[in-house]
Amino acid sequence: xxxxxxxxxxxxxxxxxxxxxxxxxxxxxxxxxxxxxxxxxxxxxxxxxxxxxxxxxxxxxxxxxxxxxxxxxxxxxxxxxxxxxxx
Numbered sequence: 001x002x003x004x005x006x007x008x009x010x011x012x013x014x015x016x017x018x019x020x021x022x023x024x025x026x027x028x029x030x031x032x033x034x035x036x037x038x039x040x041x042x043x044x045x046x047x048x049x050x051x052x053x054x055x056x057x058x059x060x061x062x063x064x065x066x067x068x069x070x071x072x073x074x075x076x077x078x079x080x081x082x083x084x085x086x087x
Contacts, residue, residue, distance in 0.1 A: 015060030
């Protein structure tokens with residue numbers, strides 16, 4: 001089902017800059033649709049599908065990529081000297 005939105009709304013939904021959505025349009029990754037007022041609209045469902053199938057498009061909602069390994073920050077308090085020695 002089509003879910004049309006202005007480019008700025010699509011940029012917000014997918015955590016991308018407006019220019020990125022415009023680039024995707026220009027490169028033919030997605031289609032643009034002109035409404036009666038002349039504004040360009042995009043289909044959010046089409047973008048969702050394109051993000052899954054086109055490796056050249058990066059989903060801003062997944063900023064680190066599917067293979068990222070995020071580890072807890074090592075504790076640094078053990079390496080610090082006691083507070084009275086830091087003065």
